[in-house]
Amino acid sequence: MQKIMIKGTRDGLTLRLDDQCGFDELLQELEEKLSMNGIEEDDPMVRVSVQLGKRYVTDEQKEQISKVIRDRQKLVVDRIDSEVITKQEALNWKENTDLTPIVRTIRSGQVVHVKGDMLLIGDVNPGGQVSATGHIFVLGKLRGIAHSGMDGDEGTVIAASYMQPSQLRISDQVSRSPDYDSEGVYMECGYVDEQEGKIRMDTLQQVTKKRPDLVSFERRMLNG
Template sequence: MAVKRGVTIKGTRDGLSLYMDDTYSYKELLSELEEVLSAQHILEEDPLIRVTIELGNRYLTSKQQDEIRQIFEKHNKLVIDKIQSNLIEKKTALEWKEQTDIKMYHRMVRSGQVLHVEGDLFLIGDVNPGGKVMASGNVFVLGSLKGIAHAGCSGNKQAVIAASYMAPSQLRIADIISRPPDSDEEGMYMECGFLDESYEKIRMERVTALSKVRPELNGFERRVMNG
Protein backbone atom coordinates (compact mmCIF):
# COMPACT_ATOMS: atom_id res chain seq x y z
CA MET A 1 0.00 0.00 0.00
CA ALA A 2 1.45 3.34 -1.08
CA VAL A 3 2.08 5.87 1.68
CA LYS A 4 0.36 9.20 1.12
CA ARG A 5 2.81 12.08 1.14
CA GLY A 6 2.28 15.78 1.62
CA VAL A 7 5.15 16.73 -0.69
CA THR A 8 5.65 15.11 -4.09
CA ILE A 9 8.13 15.92 -6.84
CA LYS A 10 7.76 15.30 -10.56
CA GLY A 11 10.23 15.98 -13.32
CA THR A 12 9.14 18.30 -16.12
CA ARG A 13 10.70 19.58 -19.31
CA ASP A 14 11.61 22.80 -17.52
CA GLY A 15 12.92 21.27 -14.29
CA LEU A 16 10.97 19.98 -11.31
CA SER A 17 7.40 20.51 -10.13
CA LEU A 18 6.92 20.20 -6.38
CA TYR A 19 3.35 19.78 -5.11
CA MET A 20 2.52 20.62 -1.48
CA ASP A 21 -0.77 18.99 -0.44
CA ASP A 22 -3.09 21.68 0.94
CA THR A 23 -4.76 19.19 3.34
CA TYR A 24 -1.56 18.99 5.41
CA SER A 25 -0.57 21.54 8.00
CA TYR A 26 2.14 24.01 7.09
CA LYS A 27 4.51 22.61 9.75
CA GLU A 28 4.04 19.07 8.46
CA LEU A 29 4.88 20.20 4.94
CA LEU A 30 8.04 22.02 6.05
CA SER A 31 9.29 18.91 7.83
CA GLU A 32 8.53 16.67 4.88
CA LEU A 33 10.05 19.15 2.45
CA GLU A 34 13.37 18.88 4.30
CA GLU A 35 13.23 15.08 3.97
CA VAL A 36 12.27 15.07 0.30
CA LEU A 37 14.99 17.52 -0.72
CA SER A 38 17.64 15.71 1.30
CA ALA A 39 16.76 12.50 -0.53
CA GLN A 40 17.49 14.05 -3.93
CA HIS A 41 20.79 12.76 -5.32
CA ILE A 42 22.24 15.73 -7.18
CA LEU A 43 25.87 15.73 -8.25
CA GLU A 44 28.12 18.75 -7.91
CA GLU A 45 28.63 18.91 -11.66
CA ASP A 46 24.89 18.88 -12.39
CA PRO A 47 23.40 22.14 -13.73
CA LEU A 48 20.98 24.27 -11.73
CA ILE A 49 17.48 22.80 -11.57
CA ARG A 50 14.51 25.17 -11.58
CA VAL A 51 11.61 24.21 -9.33
CA THR A 52 7.97 25.28 -9.55
CA ILE A 53 6.12 24.94 -6.24
CA GLU A 54 2.39 24.22 -6.49
CA LEU A 55 0.45 25.11 -3.33
CA GLY A 56 -3.06 24.15 -4.42
CA ASN A 57 -5.73 25.88 -2.32
CA ARG A 58 -3.24 27.27 0.16
CA TYR A 59 -2.00 30.82 0.66
CA LEU A 60 1.47 31.47 2.07
CA THR A 61 2.55 34.72 3.65
CA SER A 62 5.79 36.36 2.55
CA LYS A 63 7.42 35.06 5.76
CA GLN A 64 6.33 31.48 5.02
CA GLN A 65 7.62 31.74 1.45
CA ASP A 66 10.96 32.95 2.81
CA GLU A 67 11.09 29.92 5.13
CA ILE A 68 10.64 27.61 2.14
CA ARG A 69 13.32 29.47 0.19
CA GLN A 70 15.70 29.06 3.11
CA ILE A 71 15.22 25.29 2.97
CA PHE A 72 16.05 25.32 -0.73
CA GLU A 73 19.17 27.40 -0.11
CA LYS A 74 20.68 24.36 1.62
CA HIS A 75 20.48 22.57 -1.72
CA ASN A 76 22.30 24.99 -4.00
CA LYS A 77 21.51 23.10 -7.21
CA LEU A 78 17.76 23.60 -6.68
CA VAL A 79 16.41 27.07 -7.48
CA ILE A 80 12.81 28.14 -6.91
CA ASP A 81 11.50 29.50 -10.20
CA LYS A 82 7.99 30.35 -9.00
CA ILE A 83 5.48 29.61 -6.25
CA GLN A 84 1.93 29.15 -7.52
CA SER A 85 -1.36 29.06 -5.63
CA ASN A 86 -5.01 28.85 -6.59
CA LEU A 87 -5.65 31.61 -4.03
CA ILE A 88 -4.81 35.30 -4.23
CA GLU A 89 -4.85 38.16 -1.74
CA LYS A 90 -8.05 40.15 -1.38
CA LYS A 91 -6.18 43.30 -2.50
CA THR A 92 -5.00 41.55 -5.69
CA ALA A 93 -8.51 40.22 -6.35
CA LEU A 94 -10.03 43.69 -5.97
CA GLU A 95 -7.41 45.18 -8.29
CA TRP A 96 -8.15 42.48 -10.89
CA LYS A 97 -11.90 43.12 -10.54
CA GLU A 98 -11.33 46.86 -11.01
CA GLN A 99 -9.33 46.23 -14.18
CA THR A 100 -11.89 43.86 -15.73
CA ASP A 101 -15.19 45.45 -14.67
CA ILE A 102 -17.35 47.29 -17.18
CA LYS A 103 -18.10 50.82 -15.94
CA MET A 104 -21.44 52.10 -17.25
CA TYR A 105 -22.24 55.81 -17.58
CA HIS A 106 -25.34 57.53 -18.93
CA ARG A 107 -24.23 61.07 -19.75
CA MET A 108 -22.79 63.40 -22.36
CA VAL A 109 -19.06 64.19 -22.39
CA ARG A 110 -18.84 67.83 -23.41
CA SER A 111 -15.92 69.86 -24.75
CA GLY A 112 -13.17 70.14 -22.13
CA GLN A 113 -14.46 67.18 -20.10
CA VAL A 114 -12.51 63.93 -19.58
CA LEU A 115 -14.08 60.64 -18.50
CA HIS A 116 -11.37 58.22 -17.33
CA VAL A 117 -12.05 54.73 -15.93
CA GLU A 118 -10.19 51.56 -15.00
CA GLY A 119 -11.51 48.53 -16.87
CA ASP A 120 -13.97 48.78 -19.77
CA LEU A 121 -16.07 51.89 -20.40
CA PHE A 122 -19.65 51.56 -21.65
CA LEU A 123 -21.00 55.07 -22.27
CA ILE A 124 -24.64 55.65 -23.12
CA GLY A 125 -24.44 59.12 -24.60
CA ASP A 126 -22.33 61.28 -26.90
CA VAL A 127 -18.73 62.40 -26.78
CA ASN A 128 -18.78 65.91 -28.21
CA PRO A 129 -15.86 67.54 -30.10
CA GLY A 130 -13.27 68.53 -27.48
CA GLY A 131 -14.49 65.84 -25.08
CA LYS A 132 -12.35 62.83 -24.17
CA VAL A 133 -13.02 59.30 -22.90
CA MET A 134 -10.27 57.01 -21.60
CA ALA A 135 -10.25 53.44 -20.31
CA SER A 136 -7.57 50.90 -19.40
CA GLY A 137 -9.74 48.38 -21.25
CA ASN A 138 -12.22 48.76 -24.12
CA VAL A 139 -14.32 51.82 -24.95
CA PHE A 140 -17.93 51.33 -26.06
CA VAL A 141 -19.97 54.42 -26.93
CA LEU A 142 -23.68 53.94 -27.44
CA GLY A 143 -24.01 57.32 -29.12
CA SER A 144 -21.92 59.67 -31.25
CA LEU A 145 -18.15 59.69 -30.79
CA LYS A 146 -16.94 63.05 -32.11
CA GLY A 147 -14.20 63.79 -29.59
CA ILE A 148 -11.17 61.76 -28.47
CA ALA A 149 -11.29 58.12 -27.36
CA HIS A 150 -8.31 56.36 -25.78
CA ALA A 151 -8.67 52.63 -25.08
CA GLY A 152 -5.99 50.48 -23.45
CA CYS A 153 -4.49 53.59 -21.88
CA SER A 154 -2.41 51.43 -19.52
CA GLY A 155 -0.81 49.65 -22.48
CA ASN A 156 -3.43 47.05 -23.47
CA LYS A 157 -2.96 46.68 -27.23
CA GLN A 158 -5.90 44.24 -27.48
CA ALA A 159 -8.39 46.94 -26.48
CA VAL A 160 -11.02 48.15 -28.95
CA ILE A 161 -13.07 51.30 -29.48
CA ALA A 162 -16.61 51.06 -30.82
CA ALA A 163 -19.39 53.59 -31.31
CA SER A 164 -22.88 53.82 -32.72
CA TYR A 165 -21.69 56.80 -34.76
CA MET A 166 -17.93 57.07 -35.31
CA ALA A 167 -16.61 60.54 -36.25
CA PRO A 168 -13.75 61.08 -33.76
CA SER A 169 -11.20 63.86 -33.73
CA GLN A 170 -8.70 61.23 -32.55
CA LEU A 171 -8.60 57.53 -31.71
CA ARG A 172 -5.86 56.06 -29.56
CA ILE A 173 -5.23 52.45 -28.52
CA ALA A 174 -2.33 51.98 -26.10
CA ASP A 175 0.35 54.27 -27.60
CA ILE A 176 -0.89 54.12 -31.22
CA ILE A 177 -2.75 57.19 -32.48
CA SER A 178 -5.13 57.46 -35.45
CA ARG A 179 -6.33 60.81 -36.71
CA PRO A 180 -9.29 61.39 -39.04
CA PRO A 181 -8.65 62.08 -42.73
CA ASP A 182 -8.32 65.70 -43.87
CA SER A 183 -11.37 65.35 -46.13
CA ASP A 184 -14.85 66.37 -45.07
CA GLU A 185 -16.05 62.76 -44.97
CA GLU A 186 -18.93 62.09 -42.66
CA GLY A 187 -18.64 59.60 -39.85
CA MET A 188 -19.69 55.96 -40.01
CA TYR A 189 -22.42 54.16 -38.12
CA MET A 190 -21.67 51.11 -35.95
CA GLU A 191 -17.90 51.07 -36.43
CA CYS A 192 -15.04 49.88 -34.27
CA GLY A 193 -11.30 50.51 -34.19
CA PHE A 194 -8.59 48.04 -33.16
CA LEU A 195 -4.86 47.54 -33.69
CA ASP A 196 -3.91 45.33 -36.61
CA GLU A 197 -1.58 42.36 -36.10
CA SER A 198 1.54 44.40 -36.75
CA TYR A 199 0.44 46.96 -34.12
CA GLU A 200 1.43 49.72 -36.50
CA LYS A 201 -1.94 51.35 -37.06
CA ILE A 202 -5.55 51.38 -35.98
CA ARG A 203 -7.87 49.59 -38.37
CA MET A 204 -11.57 50.35 -38.73
CA GLU A 205 -14.27 47.75 -39.33
CA ARG A 206 -17.98 47.34 -38.93
CA VAL A 207 -18.96 46.40 -35.38
CA THR A 208 -20.38 43.10 -36.63
CA ALA A 209 -16.85 41.97 -37.54
CA LEU A 210 -15.49 42.54 -34.05
CA SER A 211 -16.28 39.06 -32.71
CA LYS A 212 -13.99 37.61 -35.39
CA VAL A 213 -11.23 40.15 -34.81
CA ARG A 214 -11.34 39.96 -31.01
CA PRO A 215 -12.92 36.57 -30.15
CA GLU A 216 -11.64 36.90 -26.58
CA LEU A 217 -14.33 39.49 -25.78
CA ASN A 218 -16.71 38.06 -23.23
CA GLY A 219 -20.41 37.42 -23.79
CA PHE A 220 -21.58 40.74 -22.36
CA GLU A 221 -19.25 42.72 -24.59
CA ARG A 222 -20.40 40.78 -27.66
CA ARG A 223 -24.00 41.62 -26.81
CA VAL A 224 -23.05 45.30 -26.56
CA MET A 225 -21.33 45.13 -29.93
CA ASN A 226 -24.08 43.28 -31.72
CA GLY A 227 -26.77 45.53 -30.29
Protein backbone atom coordinates in the same frame (compact mmCIF):
# COMPACT_ATOMS: atom_id res chain seq x y z
CA MET B 1 5.01 13.65 4.15
CA GLN B 2 6.58 15.08 1.06
CA LYS B 3 6.25 18.83 0.81
CA ILE B 4 7.18 19.03 -2.82
CA MET B 5 6.01 16.94 -5.70
CA ILE B 6 7.82 17.18 -8.99
CA LYS B 7 6.14 16.13 -12.18
CA GLY B 8 7.54 16.18 -15.64
CA THR B 9 5.18 17.23 -18.40
CA ARG B 10 5.53 17.97 -22.08
CA ASP B 11 5.97 21.67 -21.30
CA GLY B 12 8.59 21.20 -18.61
CA LEU B 13 8.42 20.62 -14.88
CA THR B 14 5.48 21.14 -12.57
CA LEU B 15 6.30 21.65 -8.90
CA ARG B 16 3.36 21.16 -6.60
CA LEU B 17 4.19 22.70 -3.22
CA ASP B 18 2.51 21.76 0.02
CA ASP B 19 0.25 24.57 1.28
CA GLN B 20 0.16 23.69 5.00
CA CYS B 21 3.77 23.89 6.17
CA GLY B 22 5.71 27.06 7.01
CA PHE B 23 7.17 29.09 4.18
CA ASP B 24 10.79 28.88 5.35
CA GLU B 25 10.53 25.12 5.66
CA LEU B 26 9.15 24.98 2.16
CA LEU B 27 11.94 27.10 0.72
CA GLN B 28 14.55 24.96 2.42
CA GLU B 29 13.08 21.76 1.11
CA LEU B 30 12.75 23.25 -2.35
CA GLU B 31 16.41 24.11 -2.35
CA GLU B 32 17.37 20.60 -1.22
CA LYS B 33 15.11 18.94 -3.75
CA LEU B 34 16.43 20.92 -6.63
CA SER B 35 20.09 20.52 -5.67
CA MET B 36 19.73 16.73 -5.79
CA ASN B 37 19.01 16.74 -9.49
CA GLY B 38 22.09 16.19 -11.55
CA ILE B 39 21.70 18.28 -14.65
CA GLU B 40 23.95 17.89 -17.63
CA GLU B 41 25.66 20.96 -19.10
CA ASP B 42 24.23 20.57 -22.60
CA ASP B 43 20.62 19.91 -21.57
CA PRO B 44 18.10 22.43 -22.90
CA MET B 45 16.51 24.97 -20.53
CA VAL B 46 13.57 23.57 -18.61
CA ARG B 47 10.48 25.62 -17.93
CA VAL B 48 9.08 25.29 -14.45
CA SER B 49 5.53 25.91 -13.42
CA VAL B 50 4.92 26.25 -9.69
CA GLN B 51 1.58 25.42 -8.11
CA LEU B 52 1.15 26.79 -4.62
CA GLY B 53 -2.23 25.29 -3.85
CA LYS B 54 -4.10 27.29 -1.23
CA ARG B 55 -1.04 29.13 0.04
CA TYR B 56 -1.09 32.91 -0.20
CA VAL B 57 2.29 34.45 -1.03
CA THR B 58 3.35 38.04 -1.30
CA ASP B 59 5.25 39.33 -4.32
CA GLU B 60 8.39 39.22 -2.23
CA GLN B 61 7.89 35.57 -1.39
CA LYS B 62 7.15 34.81 -5.02
CA GLU B 63 10.48 36.38 -5.88
CA GLN B 64 12.21 34.20 -3.25
CA ILE B 65 10.73 31.06 -4.79
CA SER B 66 11.75 32.08 -8.29
CA LYS B 67 15.22 32.88 -7.08
CA VAL B 68 15.70 29.43 -5.60
CA ILE B 69 14.56 27.87 -8.84
CA ARG B 70 16.50 30.20 -11.06
CA ASP B 71 19.70 29.41 -9.18
CA ARG B 72 19.64 26.00 -10.83
CA GLN B 73 21.25 26.86 -14.09
CA LYS B 74 18.95 25.04 -16.45
CA LEU B 75 15.65 26.04 -14.88
CA VAL B 76 13.44 29.03 -15.78
CA VAL B 77 10.28 29.98 -13.94
CA ASP B 78 7.32 30.01 -16.26
CA ARG B 79 4.57 30.85 -13.80
CA ILE B 80 3.68 30.72 -10.13
CA ASP B 81 0.02 30.01 -9.49
CA SER B 82 -1.84 30.25 -6.27
CA GLU B 83 -5.48 29.37 -5.82
CA VAL B 84 -6.04 32.20 -3.33
CA ILE B 85 -5.87 35.97 -3.66
CA THR B 86 -6.42 38.73 -1.13
CA LYS B 87 -9.71 40.53 -0.78
CA GLN B 88 -8.10 43.68 -2.15
CA GLU B 89 -6.88 41.88 -5.25
CA ALA B 90 -10.31 40.35 -5.72
CA LEU B 91 -11.94 43.77 -5.48
CA ASN B 92 -9.50 45.22 -7.98
CA TRP B 93 -10.16 42.29 -10.18
CA LYS B 94 -13.87 42.82 -9.98
CA GLU B 95 -13.55 46.57 -10.59
CA ASN B 96 -11.44 45.95 -13.64
CA THR B 97 -13.89 43.50 -15.10
CA ASP B 98 -17.06 45.46 -14.36
CA LEU B 99 -18.97 47.24 -17.06
CA THR B 100 -19.75 50.80 -16.02
CA PRO B 101 -22.65 52.47 -17.82
CA ILE B 102 -22.50 56.26 -18.20
CA VAL B 103 -25.43 58.27 -19.52
CA ARG B 104 -24.40 61.76 -20.59
CA THR B 105 -22.74 63.77 -23.32
CA ILE B 106 -18.99 64.11 -22.87
CA ARG B 107 -18.37 67.68 -23.99
CA SER B 108 -15.25 69.56 -24.98
CA GLY B 109 -12.85 69.76 -22.04
CA GLN B 110 -14.51 66.97 -20.08
CA VAL B 111 -12.61 63.80 -19.18
CA VAL B 112 -14.31 60.64 -17.92
CA HIS B 113 -12.33 57.63 -16.72
CA VAL B 114 -13.64 54.29 -15.49
CA LYS B 115 -12.02 51.12 -14.21
CA GLY B 116 -13.01 48.14 -16.26
CA ASP B 117 -15.22 48.45 -19.31
CA MET B 118 -17.19 51.56 -20.21
CA LEU B 119 -20.59 51.67 -21.81
CA LEU B 120 -21.28 55.27 -22.76
CA ILE B 121 -24.82 56.11 -23.72
CA GLY B 122 -24.34 59.50 -25.36
CA ASP B 123 -21.80 61.27 -27.52
CA VAL B 124 -18.16 62.13 -27.04
CA ASN B 125 -17.88 65.59 -28.59
CA PRO B 126 -14.71 66.97 -30.18
CA GLY B 127 -12.33 67.92 -27.38
CA GLY B 128 -13.91 65.47 -24.93
CA GLN B 129 -12.12 62.36 -23.69
CA VAL B 130 -13.15 58.98 -22.33
CA SER B 131 -10.81 56.35 -20.96
CA ALA B 132 -11.09 52.90 -19.40
CA THR B 133 -8.79 50.12 -18.24
CA GLY B 134 -10.92 47.76 -20.31
CA HIS B 135 -13.01 48.14 -23.44
CA ILE B 136 -14.96 51.23 -24.45
CA PHE B 137 -18.35 50.93 -26.09
CA VAL B 138 -20.03 54.14 -27.21
CA LEU B 139 -23.73 54.09 -27.99
CA GLY B 140 -23.58 57.41 -29.76
CA LYS B 141 -21.11 59.47 -31.72
CA LEU B 142 -17.44 59.26 -30.89
CA ARG B 143 -15.89 62.51 -32.08
CA GLY B 144 -13.34 63.14 -29.36
CA ILE B 145 -10.62 60.96 -27.85
CA ALA B 146 -11.12 57.42 -26.54
CA HIS B 147 -8.42 55.52 -24.65
CA SER B 148 -9.01 51.86 -23.85
CA GLY B 149 -6.71 49.47 -21.96
CA MET B 150 -5.14 52.32 -20.01
CA ASP B 151 -3.18 49.94 -17.80
CA GLY B 152 -1.59 48.31 -20.81
CA ASP B 153 -4.14 45.85 -22.11
CA GLU B 154 -3.67 45.77 -25.89
CA GLY B 155 -6.48 43.26 -26.24
CA THR B 156 -9.09 45.92 -25.56
CA VAL B 157 -11.25 47.48 -28.24
CA ILE B 158 -13.10 50.75 -28.81
CA ALA B 159 -16.45 50.43 -30.50
CA ALA B 160 -18.92 53.18 -31.40
CA SER B 161 -22.23 53.53 -33.18
CA TYR B 162 -20.69 56.39 -35.13
CA MET B 163 -16.91 56.63 -35.38
CA GLN B 164 -15.30 59.95 -36.14
CA PRO B 165 -12.69 60.16 -33.41
CA SER B 166 -9.95 62.75 -33.31
CA GLN B 167 -7.77 60.09 -31.66
CA LEU B 168 -8.01 56.46 -30.71
CA ARG B 169 -5.65 55.21 -28.04
CA ILE B 170 -5.36 51.58 -27.07
CA SER B 171 -2.86 50.76 -24.33
CA ASP B 172 0.19 52.78 -25.47
CA GLN B 173 -0.73 52.88 -29.17
CA VAL B 174 -2.09 56.07 -30.68
CA SER B 175 -3.78 56.69 -34.00
CA ARG B 176 -5.21 59.98 -35.12
CA SER B 177 -7.75 61.11 -37.67
CA PRO B 178 -6.51 62.00 -41.15
CA ASP B 179 -5.65 65.63 -41.92
CA TYR B 180 -8.25 65.90 -44.65
CA ASP B 181 -11.92 66.25 -43.79
CA SER B 182 -13.39 62.79 -43.47
CA GLU B 183 -16.85 61.47 -42.83
CA GLY B 184 -17.32 59.13 -39.91
CA VAL B 185 -18.31 55.50 -40.20
CA TYR B 186 -21.13 53.63 -38.55
CA MET B 187 -20.75 50.64 -36.25
CA GLU B 188 -17.01 50.28 -36.34
CA CYS B 189 -14.50 49.11 -33.84
CA GLY B 190 -10.84 49.94 -33.26
CA TYR B 191 -8.40 47.28 -32.11
CA VAL B 192 -4.67 46.58 -32.13
CA ASP B 193 -3.60 44.44 -35.05
CA GLU B 194 -1.00 42.05 -33.62
CA GLN B 195 0.84 41.58 -36.90
CA GLU B 196 1.26 45.26 -37.66
CA GLY B 197 1.32 46.36 -34.03
CA LYS B 198 -0.94 49.28 -34.98
CA ILE B 199 -4.49 50.37 -34.32
CA ARG B 200 -6.87 49.38 -37.09
CA MET B 201 -10.57 49.82 -37.61
CA ASP B 202 -13.00 47.26 -38.87
CA THR B 203 -16.68 46.53 -38.70
CA LEU B 204 -18.02 45.27 -35.38
CA GLN B 205 -18.76 41.88 -36.91
CA GLN B 206 -15.16 41.40 -38.04
CA VAL B 207 -13.71 42.47 -34.72
CA THR B 208 -15.87 40.11 -32.69
CA LYS B 209 -14.34 37.34 -34.77
CA LYS B 210 -10.85 38.57 -33.95
CA ARG B 211 -11.68 39.03 -30.28
CA PRO B 212 -13.82 36.04 -29.35
CA ASP B 213 -13.14 36.67 -25.67
CA LEU B 214 -14.59 40.18 -25.75
CA VAL B 215 -16.66 39.69 -22.63
CA SER B 216 -14.22 40.85 -20.10
CA PHE B 217 -14.82 38.64 -17.10
CA GLU B 218 -13.97 35.55 -19.07
CA ARG B 219 -11.05 37.36 -20.64
CA ARG B 220 -9.64 38.31 -17.25
CA MET B 221 -10.19 34.84 -15.83
CA LEU B 222 -8.22 33.34 -18.68
CA ASN B 223 -5.42 35.88 -18.56
CA GLY B 224 -5.25 36.01 -14.78
